[in-house]
Amino acid sequence: MTERIDGHTTLIGLMAYPIRHSMSPTMHNNAFAKLGLNYAYLAFDVTSDRLPKAIDAIRTLDMRGSNISMPNKQKVIPLLDKLDPAAKMVGAVNTIVNDNGILTGYTTDGIGFMKSLDDEDVNIRGQKMTLAGAGGAGTAIAIQAALDGVKDISIFNAKDQSWENAKRNVDIINEKTDCKATLHSIEDKEDFKNEIADSFIYCDSTGVGMKPLEDMTLVEDPSWFRPDMVVFDTVYAPRTTKLMKVAEQAGVKHVFNGLGMMLEQGAAAFKLWTGKEMPVEYIHDILFADEK
Incomplete structure (x- = not known):
């Protein structure tokens, strides 16, 4: 240097x-x-x-x-x-x-998300995604995934300052792409569990799992996941997040942190x-x- x-x-x-x-x-x-x-x-x-x-x-x-x-x-x-x-x-x-x-x-966040999955030979086009978070990264991921051919996106967010942005994301996706997007409250755990169960990929784009929240995850129960699905955490420090550990306990084959993205x-x-x-x-x- x-x-x-x-x-x-x-x-x-x-x-x-x-x-x-x-x-x-x-x-x-x-x-x-x-x-x-x-x-x-x-x-x-x-x-x-x-x-x-x-x-x-x-x-x-x-x-x-x-x-x-x-x-x-x-x-x-x-x-x-x-x-x-x-x-x-x-x-x-x-x-x-x-x-x-x-x-x-x-x-470039959304491009990075889709390309990182392609790099791992994981194709989510035509599939359903459940996405937590509607901040900068979550918004980019949702819209790029919709543009690239993901069929359905269930967006979960807290009813905080980013809730209106989450509503905007859903409206844009439904108006300008062929993807169907819906908005859900992250506080409704039963709904959250059911949407993940119906999805090919679950992606967490929040800061949960990153310092100072490295001991936390939005999904604590391994039974919410299936071995044949994809779990993606946009956090990469720590390299193995709490969410990733839960997914690994469930035997999920494709578990990724945000480093490739x-x-x-x-x-x-x-x-x-x-x-x-x-x-x-x-x-x-x-x-x-x-x-x-």
């Missing part, structure tokens, strides 16, 4: 809170080094109240851009100059590109910033080294 950084190095950031657990700096900096690109990628703890000044810094420091993660994926939108059509549809941004002071927001969404962002294809197989071996 020190051999690459000089007076011409271009900075790319990651703005979220909490974020020190992120594997994104490892992913992008190794990719830059592999391709001989003079970029550096750093993670910054940015709470929502500090977000406006952080976004101004992208322009001020002439950064190439930044990734955005929780809790800023939706709050960043008013601070940008333009939105990619997909980001506008999703209503969330996870990637910013700076073109001479013009900041454009993109979303993080890799593929990162590859899409990498191309937006550099115009180059990320060396995905090389980065995959670095990120998954401890799983061999």
Whole structure:
């Protein structure tokens, strides 16, 4: 890294809170080094109240851009100059590109989710999905899955500040795709259990399972799962979440954390910033080294 950084190095950031657990700096900096690109990628703890000044810094420091993660994926939108059509549809941004002071927001989370399943030879198109959460990642996953051919999506969410966003997601999916979407309250455990039982894949896109909630899961009973279904947790730190342990107790064959999704969404962002294809197989071996 020190051999690459000089007076011409271009900075790319990651703005979220909490974020020190992120594997994104490892992913992008190794990719830059592999391709001989003079970029550096750093993670910054940015709470929502500090977000406006952080976004101004992208322009001020002439950064190439930044990734955005929780809790800023939706709050960043008013601070940008333009939105990619997909980001506008999703209503969330996870990637910013700076073109001479013009900041454009993109979303690559949904692409990363679908591509990570394809990488594992798991095809959810034409199937039913139960999805927990309607924040930035959950919204991107739901809409991209619907666009890519998932047949039914049952979205579960708490009746909190993101409930209206969950309703919006359902309306957009039903109006603009061939997928049927329904909204359910996460507090209705019997309904939650029944929808999971009827699904090919259950995906948790909430922060439950990530610090400081690493000892928690929305599904505590292994009997809710079947061995022939897919269980996907977007959390990847810890590498094996409480949800994944419950699914493994149920004998579920396909259990995934969010590392593959993080890799593929990162590859899409990498191309937006550099115009180059990320060396995905090389980065995959670095990120998954401890799983061999």
